[in-house]
Structures are given as C-alpha cells and as structure tokens.
Amino acid sequence: MKKIKIEIAGMHCASCASNVERSLKKIPAVKNANVSILLNTGRVECEDNITEEELVKAVKRAGYNVRKITYD
C-alpha cells in the first residue's frame, strides 16, 4: 500500500471533484481516493504496482489535468 498526493488543475465545482474521485477509483490498484476541491488535490491509497501514467490517464479521463504527483 502506498499513499499518493496528486495536484489537479481545472476543477471548479463540487461535481468536478467527485468526477475525478470516480475516475481514480476505477483503477483496479486504487483502494481509496479522496479529492478536495478546496486544495485542488487528490489523495490516493493504492497498491504498490500503480504507475503514474494510470493516474494521469484517470484524471484526464474525467476532463482535468495533473500538475504534480508526490509520494508520502
């Protein structure tokens, strides 16, 4: 298990945040995802084998962009 913080650009409403959450949770390796519209960040708990591309793709799928990914 690892914890990842994703900074997201382009979210501007509450349903945006829940869209990103939904999209991130579709990645099989993701156990839990929480997106905060106020901090423009998502926090993801996932298995170790996850790749950054998967995360970026999931955020893009919902219509937003990734600014930065950091590992806890």
Place this chain on the structure above:
Amino acid sequence: MEHKHTEHMHHEQKEEHHIEELEDQHHHESPVEDWEMKDWKRKLVGAWFFAIPVAVLMLIERLLMIEILPMKTMTIVLLAISFPVVFIFGFSTIKGGVRGLFTFYFNMDSLIALGTIVAYLTGVFSLFFEIQDYSGVSAMIMAFYITGKYVEVKARGRASQEIKKLLKLGAKRARILRGKEEVLVNIEEVVLGDVIIVKPGEKIPTDGIVIKGESSVNESMITGESLPVEKKKGSNVTGATINQDGILYIKATKIGKDTFLSHIIQLVEETQSSKVPIQILADKITRVFVPSVLVLALLTFGGWFYFTQNLSKAISVSISVLVIACPCALGLATPTALMVGSGMGAKRGILIRKGEAIQTMRQVKFVVFDKTGTITKGMPEVTDVYPNSISSSILEIAASVENLSEHPIAKAIVDKYGKRKLKSVKSFKILRGRGVEGKIGSKRIVIGNRTLMNEEKISIEKFEKIIEGFEKDGKTTMIVTENKKVIGVIAVADTVKEDSVKAISALNFQGYKTIMITGDNENTAQAIARQVGISETIANVLPEDKAKKIKELQKKGMVCFVGDGINDAPALKQSNVGIAMGTGTDIAIESGDIVLARGSLRGVVAAINLSKATFKKIKQNLFWAFAYNVVAIPLAVAGVLHPIIAEIAMALSSITVVTNANLLRKKRI
C-alpha cells in the same frame, strides 16, 4: 547630518534585502488559485462588456415593448453580441460541459453548456421558424454564471487562507556554517547535523537544537502562543518560527518531511480528505445530481410541450431547470466549513485530524484527563523525605535503585540526590505501575506504592499517618523498604499546569463531566482533582488498563480522552474523541483525532468549542443547500422562474454556502 541619514537608510535597506534573500519565494510556482482567479476575472470583464448591451437591448425591446429595430435584424444583432459571451468567454465551460456529455463525466458545466447552447440556437432557428428567440438569455446566463464562479472562487480562496499560509510558512533558505565560512543554501540542501546561523528577525529554517547563542523566539505561527519563548544553549527550536533578538547557532536535528511543520501540514491536508459522516448523503447526491437534472429537464420539456403545445415555453422552462440546479452548494457545504474550521484551529495550534471528530464531539458527555503531563506538568519533584534525620541514606538507597529506571518519578528521586556517588545495584527489576526492586549488597530493596507493599506483604502500619498526610496533599508517595521492612518514605509532587483550573472550570460550566484518570492512589488523586476542580477520579489504574476504564465509561456515554500521544495511545484510540497533547517539539501523529501542538489545557476547551462551532456551520450549510434545491428545482419545473432569474439564484446559492462557512471566523473560540 544629511550624509549620516542616508547612510542609515542605506544600512536599513541592506538589512531588508538580506532578509528578503532568505525568504525569497519561488515565484514560478504560483498557486493554481491565483491563476484561476485571474482567468475568471478576465472572463468576467469580457463577458459583461458584451452582456450589458444585450441586457439593454432586451430591456428596451421585450420589457418596454419599444421596437427600435425590425424583429429579424434585432435577432441577428443579439446573436452577434451574445456569441462572444457564450462561446469565447464561456469557452472553457462549453468545452468542459459538452465533453462531459459525451464521456459521461457530467459536471456543473454540462448543465450550463446545454442550457446556453439550446437558448442560443433558438435565436438561430427563430430566423427561419416561428419560435421565441432566447439568444439574449443565453448571454445573460453565461455572464451570471461566470460572475457567480468568480465570486465563489474568491470566497473559496478566503476559506483556505490559513491553510495556505501554513503551507508557505517554511523557510526557503538557510545560512549554514561550512568550515569557517557562512554559506547561503536552499533548504533542501541542509543535512542533519549542519550548523545553521540564524540572525535576529530571521526565520529558523528547520528543527534543531541551539548550540550557541541566546535569544527569544516567536513561535506563535505554530503553537498559537503569542509570548516569545527564551532559547539558550541546549534548547530545542522549531523550523518556521522567528528568531527575535540574538544570533542563534543551531544544529539541525530534523529536516524535510520529519520536521514539526511538515507534520502539521500533513495533518491539515489529511483533514481535508477525511469525511464528516453527515456529508455522506450530500456526497451521494452530488454524484448523481447532474445526470438526474439532465433527465428532469428532458421530462420537463416533454411534459410542458405535451400539455401546452407551446414549444417556446417548454424550451424556456427546461432551460430554467438546467441552470437552477446547483450541485456546488451541496458539495461545498461540508468541505468549506471544515476548511475554515481546521484553518482557525491550525492557527491556534489545534489540529483536527479527523473530520469525524467534530461530529462526535457534540455527543460527548465525559471529558477524561490523564493526570501526569496533562493536568500536571509531568515533571515531578521530590518534596519530602521521611524520616528526615537519616534522610540522606534513604535517598542514597532510593536513588541508587531508581537510577536504573526511566520513570519520571525515578528521575525526580535521582535528581534530588544529585551527582553524588551511587551504590551498585544488582538484579534490578521494574514492577510496572507499582515500583522497582533491586539488591544492594545482600539487602533486597523494594521501592513502590501501596499496591506493591500489599503484594509484598510488607506492613506499612508505622508509617501510615505520614503516608496519608503526603497523599492528602496530592503527593505521590514512594515507600522505601529494606528486606521487607519499611525504612522511609519519599514524597513526590508534580505541579499543576497554570491554566488547568481555568480550563476545567470552563468545561464543568459547559456541562461536561470531568474525570481524572491516574495510577496514583485515591487519596493523592483526589487531592490533585480538588486543586483543579475535577469532581471524579479513577485512581490506581495501571497504564495498560486506561483503555479498559474508558471502555467501561463508554457504556454511560460518549467519552473524550485527553492525554499525551505517546503513553496513552490505546486510550486515545478507545475513546470517542481522542485529544493528544503535544509537547511542543514532537507531535504524536498516529494517535488522537485532534492533536494539540502545545500542552495547554486551554487548547482542549478551544478544540471542543471549535469542533462544535464547525459542525454547526456544516449543518447550517447542508440545510441551506438542500432547502435551496428542494424549493428551487420544483419552482423551475413549474415554470414560474425566468431562466435568467434561475441562473442568478443558482449562483447565489453556492456563494451563500461558501460565505456562510467564512463567517465561522467571527466565532470566538
């Protein structure tokens, strides 16, 4: 004179410059919000530049019924002026919204995009068919939507201002000593053990220990304590606090992610991603909100067209439905209030770790305090040694044995004895929660409390009066025995924290039942409890049994436990709301739903009040958000709201929620 003055000025400027050099911010990394704000402002100005003429034309034409242009010409003019509002300044909204309609990731934009595009198209069609032209309406909806977003983004920025300040609090550079040279390096380059030089007025770059120099340090940004703290050789200092008057030489003991500030930031960010249980319903609704509204708008259109045969009216009503629905108010209700609340807390050294805690806090009946280190300072001192005449030999024996223990009471006894020579001790054993034993020569020494004496079947009859006397004064007594015979008694007392009395009386006044839990016996416990105004004590509790006692109490009501995060972790976890007291330099992250940066009991009262106030705001916000949608959507379906009015109402609803959250700051904690 003149010359001197300029020289002085010059000097001052130089000084300022050199501080700036240290504080230099990374300008290229401007936060998303700043950019977002500018972008919305640009859109706002642009949109209204065209939307105002649209409004004027519509007013003259439709409301005052004055025909200044032939109908078709008027429509073409409106289409032309509305175009930039909807499709240029509203481009990102239209793009995001339409994209959402195809990818099934609907958001707010999908509703607005659909509403404005349909409205705009009625204008185009009206040139060829018999249909009401709503192109002007499309421009007005977009202009109001952009205005609403602009105000909302601004208010949202205000909601997180304290947290953002915290994120930026860390120093960017440090002046370190390399050999004999001072070098200015980026904070990332500082390694453990580096000697950092901090001049007056500068920020202390990272956590460390003072190795040279004396100064007072302003720690208010981290602990909320406004009085400066004196630092000298051997003192711990915290990164991001400000050195005030002397030069300090500091050895870095913690860097990067391990610093006190990093821990605080991590806590605060985690709060935002934790959920308050009350918001679960709102979150569920937010998730299905937009698609539901799309379906509802379609049904509304069908219904109105079927019953009235009036295409124009059906279109107008369904546009109202699309633009009035507001998932934002629902979705923002909880996070903004939580953000403002946790920001207010962080400023005062109160870190709400779990959103759930603020909801649970409302139902708490019992506030249980650990004694040592929570109500008292946790630094016990020997006050009495009995019998006095041969006191030194008793103290010598006790200190020799206790020297092998880490317990605060053991330390107090050793400190009292001083740096004199100790006797050698064999077969030392710690008897957890009771005392210690060991052998000096052939004599078996047992030192401990009443429980231990009972276990060892040692009679304390002769010393009973003395022991009781100490206990009634709130002193912890250590009975010293040699070969099963009492030879003396040492009394240890821990001073009560200055603000304990005030804090506990505030809690009693608010109707909480305050309880103290301790390993001391009943007499000692009650004496301390009386000193601070606590009515009930749970005494004789072994450290490992604290959680069990909390569990028992929970049968009678919800329990808030206050203790230090290290020894009391199980009790903190067991309680409904665990408040962990920090020691000022270390922070117990893992235990405690609420963490206090410093060990003041006033923080407990503030944390309780803040939790309650924040939760009240959340409830208010959720009520407004639900009420708004429950009232507004049916009104729109019923066709009594013009689309422009609907859009204004929508914008106002989310602004109201965010503004209301910001009003939490007015509350005195």
